[in-house]
Amino acid sequence: MTATLATGGRILTPSSRDATALAHDGGLVVWAGADAPAPALFPDAEHVDLAGDWVAPAFVECLSDGLDIGAAAARGVVPAGLPAPHATGTVADRVRAGERVVVDAGADPAGVAAALTDLATELGGPAVARCTPTLVGAPDLDDAGLAALAAVGAVILLRPLVDDLAGTDLVRLAGSGAALAASVRAGDEVRPWDALRALTTVDRGRGLSPRAAFTATTRGARRAAGARDGAASTLAVGAPATYVRWETGELVVAAADDAVQRWSTDPRSGVPPMPDLAGPDPVLRDLVVDGHPGNADR
Known part of the structure; x- marks a missing residue:
C-alpha cells in the first residue's frame, strides 16, 4: 500500500x-x-x-445496534459494537466468566459500584477492569461511589441527545477518574455536533469543555466498546x-x-x-x- x-x-x-x-x-x-x-x-x-x-x-x-452505517458515515461517525445491557444481578457471573459488563440506565449505580468493589477484592482489580464495566447514563453517586467505579476501570456512557442532563455536574463526573464516554445518537439519527453542544451546555449544571466532550465521543466511546490500547x-x-x-x-x-x-x-x-x-x-x-x-x- x-x-x-x-x-x-x-x-x-x-x-x-x-x-x-x-x-x-x-x-x-x-x-x-x-x-x-x-x-x-x-x-x-x-x-x-x-x-x-x-x-x-x-x-x-458504540450504541450501534440497528445503526444506518452509511448515514452515520455521512456525518463523520463510525460504529463500534457494545454488548446489550444486562441485569444488575448478573454482574458477578459475567465478571467471573470474563465477559463484558454493561449496565443500562435505571440500574442502581450504588449497587453496581458495591458489587464491582467486592469482586475486585475477591478476584483482583485487573480481573474486573478487563470486563470494562460500563454504566449507561449519568449515575447519581456521591464522590465515594464515583471513586469506586474509577478504581475498577469503569466507563460512564452518557446519552446527551436522549437523557435529560439538566442539573448534572459533568465536570465532577469527568474529574472522578472514571472514563467518560458519550453517544451521539438520537433514535435512528446520529447528530455528533448537537451531542457536543448538549455536553457543553448543561442547563443548571456544569458542562464539559468542547475538548473533553469531543474526547468522550471519540476515544471515550471507543474505550466503552472495549478498546484498551489508549x-x-x-x-x-x-x-x-x-x-x-x-x-x-x-x-x-x-x-x-x-x-x-x-x-x-x-x-x-x-x-x-x-x-x-x-x-x-x-x-x-x-x-x-x-x-x-x-x-x-x-
Missing part, C-alpha cells in the same frame, strides 16, 4: 498542537507535523491537499488512520467553566483548538477508515 501524505490542514493530534500535515501507511498513522519537512520524509506518498480543513478522529457510536480514536503515531476532514471556520479554545478554567484558554496551556460550537456545523469533506476512504455518501 502506498503511503498517503496530507498537507495544508489543521491536524488534531497529540504529536503537535500546530500540526498541519499527516501521513499514514498500512492503515496506521505514521507521522504528524509541519508541512515543510513532509515531502522529504515521504517522497513517494500519494499527496492530498487539505486546503485548510480541520482533520480529527472520527466520531464513534491510542484508538487519536491521531497518534501507530493509531488506526480513522479520521474525518472537516471544512470549518476559525478554530477556538473554550473552557468548560470560565470562572475556574480560564487558564485552559491561554495558548501557553497547549489545549488544542476546536471548531466553534456556537457556529454552524462543520461540513464533512472526507472520511477515512483504517487508511481507506469511508462510506461517506452524502
Whole structure:
C-alpha cells in the first residue's frame, strides 16, 4: 500500500498542537507535523491537499445496534459494537466468566459500584477492569461511589441527545477518574455536533469543555466498546488512520467553566483548538477508515 501524505490542514493530534500535515501507511498513522519537512520524509506518498480543513478522529457510536452505517458515515461517525445491557444481578457471573459488563440506565449505580468493589477484592482489580464495566447514563453517586467505579476501570456512557442532563455536574463526573464516554445518537439519527453542544451546555449544571466532550465521543466511546490500547480514536503515531476532514471556520479554545478554567484558554496551556460550537456545523469533506476512504455518501 502506498503511503498517503496530507498537507495544508489543521491536524488534531497529540504529536503537535500546530500540526498541519499527516501521513499514514498500512492503515496506521505514521507521522504528524509541519508541512515543510513532509515531502522529504515521504517522497513517494500519494499527496492530498487539505486546503485548510480541520482533520480529527472520527466520531464513534458504540450504541450501534440497528445503526444506518452509511448515514452515520455521512456525518463523520463510525460504529463500534457494545454488548446489550444486562441485569444488575448478573454482574458477578459475567465478571467471573470474563465477559463484558454493561449496565443500562435505571440500574442502581450504588449497587453496581458495591458489587464491582467486592469482586475486585475477591478476584483482583485487573480481573474486573478487563470486563470494562460500563454504566449507561449519568449515575447519581456521591464522590465515594464515583471513586469506586474509577478504581475498577469503569466507563460512564452518557446519552446527551436522549437523557435529560439538566442539573448534572459533568465536570465532577469527568474529574472522578472514571472514563467518560458519550453517544451521539438520537433514535435512528446520529447528530455528533448537537451531542457536543448538549455536553457543553448543561442547563443548571456544569458542562464539559468542547475538548473533553469531543474526547468522550471519540476515544471515550471507543474505550466503552472495549478498546484498551489508549491510542484508538487519536491521531497518534501507530493509531488506526480513522479520521474525518472537516471544512470549518476559525478554530477556538473554550473552557468548560470560565470562572475556574480560564487558564485552559491561554495558548501557553497547549489545549488544542476546536471548531466553534456556537457556529454552524462543520461540513464533512472526507472520511477515512483504517487508511481507506469511508462510506461517506452524502
